[in-house]
Amino acid sequence: MARIVPYLPLNPLLPRPKGDKDAEGMRKQIPSNNAVTLSCAVPSGVLEALQERMERTGETLDLAVSSCLAEALDVEQHSIFQVSTSGALVQGVYQAATTIGDVRHHGDFGLGTFVGLDGEGILLDGVCYRAGADGTLAEMPDSTPAPFWVATRFHVDVTEICENILSWEDLCARLSAMRPSANLLAAIRIDSIFDFIHVRVACKAEDGVSLVEATSHQAEFQFENIQGTLVGFYTPSYARTINVPGYHLHFLSADRRHGGHVLELRAKSVRAALHTANDLHVVLPENAAFLHADLNEDPAAALARAEGAHQGSAPADGG
Numbered sequence: 001m002a003r004i005v006p007y008l009p010l011n012p013l014l015p016r017p018k019g020d021k022d023a024e025g026m027r028k029q030i031p032s033n034n035a036v037t038l039s040c041a042v043p044s045g046v047l048e049a050l051q052e053r054m055e056r057t058g059e060t061l062d063l064a065v066s067s068c069l070a071e072a073l074d075v076e077q078h079s080i081f082q083v084s085t086s087g088a089l090v091q092g093v094y095q096a097a098t099t100i101g102d103v104r105h106h107g108d109f110g111l112g113t114f115v116g117l118d119g120e121g122i123l124l125d126g127v128c129y130r131a132g133a134d135g136t137l138a139e140m141p142d143s144t145p146a147p148f149w150v151a152t153r154f155h156v157d158v159t160e161i162c163e164n165i166l167s168w169e170d171l172c173a174r175l176s177a178m179r180p181s182a183n184l185l186a187a188i189r190i191d192s193i194f195d196f197i198h199v200r201v202a203c204k205a206e207d208g209v210s211l212v213e214a215t216s217h218q219a220e221f222q223f224e225n226i227q228g229t230l231v232g233f234y235t236p237s238y239a240r241t242i243n244v245p246g247y248h249l250h251f252l253s254a255d256r257r258h259g260g261h262v263l264e265l266r267a268k269s270v271r272a273a274l275h276t277a278n279d280l281h282v283v284l285p286e287n288a289a290f291l292h293a294d295l296n297e298d299p300a301a302a303l304a305r306a307e308g309a310h311q312g313s314a315p316a317d318g319g
C-alpha cells in the first residue's frame with residue numbers, strides 16, 4: 001500500500017515536462033483557500049496508474065488526485081458555470097435568471113451582476129458580495145436573484161509573482177504570458193496591495209436599456225495603497241457572444257469595504273493565480289427579455305466600450 005499526501009509541490013518521481021522550463025518555477029502549487037489536505041492509503045496499482053496519468057497529462061499529484069476524485073464523484077472541476085451571456089447583457093437583459101445560491105452551488109469563485117444591473121458582484125472563497133454604486137459593499141444571501149453570473153471552483157494550476165505592474169494593459173500582457181493557450185478559458189485570482197486601482201460600479205438600469213447606455217453613467221472610484229483581490233476570467237475572442245472577451249476582473253478589498261469592476265491599476269508586486277478551464281456550462285435564461293432579445297449582433301465593440309476605461313470620464317473620489 002502506498003500513501004498519497006496531496007499538495008506536494010511537484011511529484012519528485014516524474015521528469016519535468018519537456019520544453020516547460022518556465023513552468024517549473026511557476027508551477028508552485030498552492031492550495032486554494034477551500035482545499036483540505038487528504039492523507040489516505042491506496043493500492044500500489046492505483047498509485048502506478050496515477051503516476052502514468054501524471055506523466056501523460058503533466059498534472060501534479062494534488063491536481064491528479066483532485067481531478068480523479070472529481071470525475072468519479074461527478075464534481076465539476078476545470079469547468080466554468082455561467083448563467084446568461086455577454087450578448088444578452090449588451091442588449092439590456094437584466095431580469096432575474098438565477099439566484100446566488102444556485103451560482104454558489106456551481107462554484108466558490110466568480111463575478112456577475114444583479115437584477116437591473118444594480119451593482120457589481122464578486123464571489124470569493126464561497127462568499128458573494130455586491131458593490132453598490134453608492135460605494136457600499138454587502139454580503140449577499142443565497143436568495144438574491146441575478147441576471148448574469150460566471151463561476152467556478154477555483155483550483156490553482158499556475159501561480160506567479162509579477163513585479164511592477166504599470167497598467168491594466170501591462171497586467172493583461174503578464175497574464176497572457178502565463179496562459180498555455182489563447183483558446184482556453186481561464187479563471188484568474190490576483191492578490192496584491194495595489195498602489196492604485198480604479199473601479200466602476202454599474203448603476204441600476206431599466207430592462208432593455210443597452211449595456212453601453214447603462215454604463216455611460218456608472219459610478220467610478222479610485223483607491224491608493226489598498227490591499228485586495230481581483231477575481232475574474234479570461235475568455236477567448238471567439239467566445240465573445242457568450243462572455244466578455246479578454247480579461248474581466250472585479251476587485252474586492254481585503255477589509256471587505258470596497259469593490260467594483262476593474263478599469264485601471266498599478267502595483268509593485270502581485271501574486272497571480274490561474275485556473276485553466278476547458279469546459280463551459282452555460283445556462284440560458286427563459287425569461288421574456290432573453291427569449292425576445294436579438295442576440296445575433298457581434299457584441300465585441302459594445303463590450304469594449306461598456307467594460308473598458310471610458311475616455312474623459314471624471315471618476316468620483318472613492319477614498
Ligand SMILES: [Zn+2]
Pocket residue numbers: 111120248249250261262
Ligand atoms: Zn464586470
